[in-house]
Each structure stands twice: as structure tokens, then as C-alpha cells.
Amino acid sequence: MSDHxxxxxxxxxxWFNDRLPLLTLANHLTDYPTPKNLNYWWTFGGILTFCxxxxxxxxxxxxxHYIAHADMAFESVEHIMRDVNYGWLIRYIHxxxxxxxxxxxxxxxFRSLFYGSYKSPREIIWIIGIIIYLLMMAAAFMGYxxxxxxxxxxxxxxxxxxxxxxxxxxxxxxxxxxxxxxxxNPTLTRFFTxxxxxxxxxxxxxxxxxxxxxxxxxxxxxxxxxxxxxKDTVPFHPYIVIKDGFALLMFxxxxxxxxxxxxxxxxxxxxxxxxxxxVTPAHIVPEWYLLPFYAILRSVPDKLLGVVAMLSAxxxxxxxxxxxxxxxxxxxxxxxxxxxxxxxxxxxxxLGYMGAMPAEGLYLLIARVATAYYFLHxxxxxxxxGFKEKTLPIxxxxxxxxxxxxxxxxxxxxKESLEK
Amino acid sequence: xxxxxKLFSIIVLFCFTTAQSNSAExxxxxxxxxxxxxxxxxxxxxxxxxxxxxxxxxCASCHxxxxxxxxxxGEKGGPEFxxxxxxxxxxxxxxxxxxxxxGEMFLRPAKLSDKFVMPYENVKAAQAANGGAxxxxxxxxxxARGGGVDYIYSLLQGYxxxxxxxxxxxxxxxNKYMYGNKIKMAAPLSDGLIEYGxxxxxxxxxxxxxxxxxxMWAAEPHLEARHQMGxxxxxxxxxxxxxxxxxxxxxxxxxxSEV
Numbered sequence: 001m002s003d004h005x006x007x008x009x010x011x012x013x014x015w016f017n018d019r020l021p022l023l024t025l026a027n028h029l030t031d032y033p034t035p036k037n038l039n040y041w042w043t044f045g046g047i048l049t050f051c052x053x054x055x056x057x058x059x060x061x062x063x064x065h066y067i068a069h070a071d072m073a074f075e076s077v078e079h080i081m082r083d084v085n086y087g088w089l090i091r092y093i094h095x096x097x098x099x100x101x102x103x104x105x106x107x108x109x110f111r112s113l114f115y116g117s118y119k120s121p122r123e124i125i126w127i128i129g130i131i132i133y134l135l136m137m138a139a140a141f142m143g144y145x146x147x148x149x150x151x152x153x154x155x156x157x158x159x160x161x162x163x164x165x166x167x168x169x170x171x172x173x174x175x176x177x178x179x180x181x182x183x184x185n186p187t188l189t190r191f192f193t194x195x196x197x198x199x200x201x202x203x204x205x206x207x208x209x210x211x212x213x214x215x216x217x218x219x220x221x222x223x224x225x226x227x228x229x230x231k232d233t234v235p236f237h238p239y240i241v242i243k244d245g246f247a248l249l250m251f252x253x254x255x256x257x258x259x260x261x262x263x264x265x266x267x268x269x270x271x272x273x274x275x276x277x278x279v280t281p282a283h284i285v286p287e288w289y290l291l292p293f294y295a296i297l298r299s300v301p302d303k304l305l306g307v308v309a310m311l312s313a314x315x316x317x318x319x320x321x322x323x324x325x326x327x328x329x330x331x332x333x334x335x336x337x338x339x340x341x342x343x344x345x346x347x348x349x350x351l352g353y354m355g356a357m358p359a360e361g362l363y364l365l366i367a368r369v370a371t372a373y374y375f376l377h378x379x380x381x382x383x384x385x386g387f388k389e390k391t392l393p394i395x396x397x398x399x400x401x402x403x404x405x406x407x408x409x410x411x412x413x414x415k416e417s418l419e420k
Numbered sequence: 421x422x423x424x425x426k427l428f429s430i431i432v433l434f435c436f437t438t439a440q441s442n443s444a445e446x447x448x449x450x451x452x453x454x455x456x457x458x459x460x461x462x463x464x465x466x467x468x469x470x471x472x473x474x475x476x477x478x479c480a481s482c483h484x485x486x487x488x489x490x491x492x493x494g495e496k497g498g499p500e501f502x503x504x505x506x507x508x509x510x511x512x513x514x515x516x517x518x519x520x521x522x523g524e525m526f527l528r529p530a531k532l533s534d535k536f537v538m539p540y541e542n543v544k545a546a547q548a549a550n551g552g553a554x555x556x557x558x559x560x561x562x563x564a565r566g567g568g569v570d571y572i573y574s575l576l577q578g579y580x581x582x583x584x585x586x587x588x589x590x591x592x593x594x595n596k597y598m599y600g601n602k603i604k605m606a607a608p609l610s611d612g613l614i615e616y617g618x619x620x621x622x623x624x625x626x627x628x629x630x631x632x633x634x635x636m637w638a639a640e641p642h643l644e645a646r647h648q649m650g651x652x653x654x655x656x657x658x659x660x661x662x663x664x665x666x667x668x669x670x671x672x673x674x675x676x677s678e679v
Contacts, residue, residue: 036675078487078559081642088642089649234675242668249661256657260650261459264563272564272639273556282599 028214033233034240035220037398041111042218043247044104050248051101052206056199058094066146068192070185073148074274092263098140099266100255102289105133109317114341116329117219123321125212130318132205137290139198142191144287149271154284156183156191162297165304182277222398223330232398283358291355292348296374298359299367309371316378323378325386333392337385344377449570449597450577452629456636459651462644463637468499470616471634474627477614479558482550482605484538487559488638491532497644498637506532513537551591553604562632562639569632571597576628579607 006027008014017023065084067076080087109129112118118126141159145152160177164170179186217228226232234240258266266288270281286294296313300306316323331338347370354367455464472493475485490513493499494506501509511529515537518525530537539555540546547554556564565571574597582594588602595603609624616622637643 075487082487082492088640088646092646238671239675242664242671246661246664246668249657249664253654253657253661256650256653260646260653263646269564269566269568272560 030235030237031229032214032236033217033229034236035218035226035232035398036234036239037220037222037232038218038240038243039221040247041107041114042220043244044108044111046244047104047248047251048101048108049206050251051097051104052199052202055094055097055101056203058090058097059196059199061090062094063196066192068146068189070148070188070275073146073188077147089259092259096255096258096263096266098143099258099287099289100251101136102140104251105136106289109133110345113344114331114338115219115221116223116324116326116331118321119324119329120321121216122213122219125209126321127318128205128209128212130314132202132209134314135198135202135205139195139202140287140289142195142198144271145188145191146195147271148188148275150273150275150279150281151268151271151284153183153275153277154281155286156187158284159286160187162303162307162310165307167304219329220398221330221332222395223328223333224394224397226398230397285356288352288356291353292351293355295351295355295367296371298355299364299371309375313371313374316375320378320382324382326389326391327386328391328394333394334385334389335392336389340377340381340385344374347373347377447567447571447597449567449574451570452573454569454633454636456633456643459647461647463497463633465500466618466620467630467633468637469501470618470620470627471630471632471637472499472501473614473616474609474631475558475634478608478627479631480536480539482539482546482555483558484540484546484555485536485558485638486538487557488536489532490530490534490536492641494532495641498641499634510534551604555605558635558638560639562635567597569636572635573628573632575603576609576631577624 006017006024008017008023013023062080065076065080065087067073077091080091082088084090112126112129141155145156160174160183163173163177166173175181177187178184179190217226220226229235268285268287285291293310293313297306297310300309326334326337328334331341351367351370351374354363354370357363359367455462455467475483490506490510493501493509494503510532513530513534514527515530515534516525517528520526540549543554562568562572567574575595578595578597580594580596582588582601586594586601588594591604593603593606594601609627611623613627614622620626640646
């Protein structure tokens, strides 16, 4: 793991480090050579780590006061909001923290898509990332069930019912998931258990994610392999630490705005109505971060195929490193891919919007077109583009790049437009 | 630096557009100035106290508020009745306690620690007394409705003659802000219905505003503390961000690169 030998200066340090090389690890982390041209899109890894830790710490505190019982869950949440010291703050951080977590993870994923960070030799980092993303969705969904409001209950009913689409064993699986014949107390208690477990699984995978990253090192906006350490790199500490810190603070300002001034704007009003199995809400909608997949699910007329489409939409990302046939990583040097990239971004945003709208008429039509395009992008456009696209010349190194010696992306872009 | 601002504004924009698209079903609600909105929003103490009066004299005969206790009425950031007033309010209600040493349940005046007394024994009793409709608990009602305070405020003033051609069953009323326009609650307020202790004229508009303010507080009892802390937190973050920005500039000036 370490690129260099490290000997602690103190005797005690050396004695300890010979038995457990924690100091070597710490030294590796601080010295870790990082490309010096990383832009702010690269700060979201650190931001996501912050989000995970925030969710775990606030979640632990909430779990001390929350009661996972169908008759008491809603009341215990109100107890937290009213009578627990700063309970409102902890709960609002946790609830909005989930949204902030997904906001950051989407930026992180789309950064990777733009700069081709998923390509060789970083496929394993990418696949671990997709698994983390899947676990995040599971954790967020189960967390949303815990307050036991109307959206909790009916969201849980709709999502667990998806498993009934599986031929032959579907119904049995749903009963098994529920622990009964409907979403009820056994469902709530197992969701609470799993909601508590998953963040620690994510934490473990994050360690692997970072470990796998530290083998080849970071990709960078130019997307070329760099020698490390070299004049193209800077040590992680203090350069990247301070930069990540600055970006994190900016992120926290947005976060704080939501927590303190509109804590409920990202949630659904119906979730402040206690769960009632006898009354179905007019529209059952998932949280905003799941809407694109919800739109894909609903745009397929057949239930089983809808579920398959929704799952494929996520799992297709796992094989992305092999679907994208281009050897060039960064979209900066791929003029066509860059355009398709932004179309994909728009496509996902459109899907998200359609997921929030009723599945009928024009909305449904647009959702179907957008769903088709989503798969078209990954299955046809990307593989073909790798062979057909005429890419721009790539600089040999970050510092001594053929594009004028500037590591700055803006300069690279300017240069590009000048050459046209 | 230009990039970071671009990124920052994209995030802010994105947040607002998602927030906007989530609050679907746009209706033009009646507007009024809410003192509790905005960065420094605080409740109007007088309005909260009057709102409590409207609740207890009008709404409480059907609507429960099961998550509130009488002690809340005297707490900071709420109506802030004095301790004597709060105790007097509590004592004016009777609660069932027990069992006592003889195994009997008994009635006693409510204490500060008691929850608000419920108007009905249970949901079925409430439905039976209200033509099958359950008057929703009001503790978090404002947060449980899409339009929030504006919706409640409008609904209370939204009673009208049903348009011709619309048939209404017995015990169903027309309200232009209600979802589907049919509501099982008769217009609860009328001018001069109650007499305010502080001499404010009890118009429907005034009472609607007061009781809605009260409901907002009931749903968010720590709203004032939240706004105050939020302002401090954000100022602190901004100062820290500026300091870290300059430290970053200094550190990065050692390498030839633009941050």
C-alpha cells in the first residue's frame, strides 16, 4: 500500500509501528501524492465522508430516543422534536443530511462520468462506489419508513410490493419481507435494524473505496496517467486537505440553510400524518433522490419488466467501464462525448421531474422517451462513440502539457476554442 | 475561484428547483404577513395568546392536540403565558387519573405536565360525533398540509356558497381552498364569535391569523430557537470559510497552480 519506507522518529513510535504500522498508514495518507490540477468537482469525496459521519453520529443519537413500534414510532419522533434537548436540530440534520448526501453523491458520480474516472485502472473503485450507492438507497428508503407517517407506510408498501413481480415466488418473498400479510410492526422493526446496520457496511466499503483509490491514485481533469510523486502532484496534506475543507465549508452553508430555514421543504407533507393503513394518499412519491428510477419503473407498462428496467438502470453503471470503449478518459478531449454527457444529465433531470408527476398523458410519454434514451446512451452511444469519435490531442503531463503549460482547465478550454 | 462560484450557484439553484417541483399543486392562497417567516422570524406573542384562545374556545371541542402539554404554553418561544396563568389554564381542565389506592380511577384538575385534554375518547367516538369524518389532530397539522400556514389561513376564510349545479350532502360544506372543495367542517369562525382578552377585534380574518400562528408554533415549538441558532451558525460558517479560503490561497501559492 505504501509507496515509500517510513520510520517513526521516536523509539516508542518505532516499537509500536513495527507491531502495527498505523503510523506508516498515517504517513501514507498525509503524503499521498495527488494531482495538483484537481478541480472542485473532486472535493465531493471528502464531502461525502463528512455526510456519512454526520448521518452516523446524528443517527446514533436519534436511535437513543426513537421507539421502533408501529404504535409509538410517530409519537416518539414528535417527542424528539419537542422534548429532547436539541432533538429538533439532530433530527433535521439527519433528515436533510440524507438529501445532502445524495446531492453530493450525484455530483460525485457525474464527475466520474465526465472525467472518465471509472476507466482502467479504476474499475474496482467504481464498482465499489456503485455498491455504496445501492446501499445508500436502501438505507435512505428504510430511514424514510421509520417516522411511520403516511408516506413512510405507503412508500414501504409500494416498494416492497415490487418484489411480488418476481414469477412464482414473488408473493412469498413479499410476505417474508413484511413479516406478515401487510406492512406492519414486524416490517418496521426489521427496517430499523437494517437502517442501523447499513451505514456501517457503507463505512467499511468506503474504506475499500479509498484503499482501491490509493493504488492507482486519483484521476484528474486532464485524464492522463501521471508519475507520482512528481511535479504534477502535491502531497495530500496540506494542499488537498485545505481545499477539501474550503469546499466542505461552502457545502455546509447550503446544508445549514436547509436545516435552519426550510427543514421540511425536501420532505413530503403527508409524512406528518401518522400512518393509516385504511387511507391511501392521493399521490405516493418517493424522496426526490429516487425519482429518476421511479420514473423508469412507471414508464414500463409491465410490472415485472418495470422492476427489471429500474434495476438495470442502476446495475448498468457497474459494467460502464466495459461499455465505454474510448481509451481517452477526460471529456475535455472528447468533443462528441461531452455533448452526449450533457444530454444524459438533462435526461436524468427530466426523468426525475417526471417521477414526481402523475404517470399519465404527456408526462408518461416523456418519461418513456427519457427512459429509452437513458439505456440508449449506455448501450449504444457509448460503445460506438469509442470507435467513431475523433478525439483532441492529449497533453503528455499536467505541467508540461502541449496545450500551453497550464494545468488550469479553463486555459485548456480556451485553447481548445481558439484552435477551432 | 470562478469555478467554485459556478459550482456553488448550481447547487443552490438545483436545491431550489427540486424544492419547487416538490411543492406541487399550486393554489393561490390568501396571503398575510407572517411574523415568523424569514431569517429572524419570531412569533407574535399577542397573536399566539389570542390564537390559543381561539383554539381552546372554538377548535378544541372537536380537534385534539395530543402532543402538546400545558407546560408548553409557558415555555420560551411559545405564547409565554406567565407561570400563574399557565397553571390556571391547566387547572381549568379535568383529567382522569388513577388508579388510586382503592383501585378507582378519579378526576382531578390538570397539571402543567399533563397533555392537552382530548375532546373525544377515541377515533371512533370522534367520527361518530362528526358525521363519519375524523377531525384531524392539530399538533402538527400545519406541517401535514402542502400549503402550510397559508393553506390553513385560507381554508378558515374559504367558506362560500356552493356554485350552482354542485350538489352537497347534508353536513358537507363548500370551501374553495379545500381539496375537492367539499369539507365536513362547518365554517368554524364568524365575526365576534369570541371576545379577545386584549381587546383586539375578533374578525374572521384576525381569528384565522391568530389561530394559524398558534398552530404553527404548536407544530414547530422551537422555531425561534432554530432561526436564532441558524443565523449564528451561518455567520460562523461564512467567517470560517473566508479564513480557510485565504489560508488555502497562501498554502497553494507554494505551487504553480490556480485554485
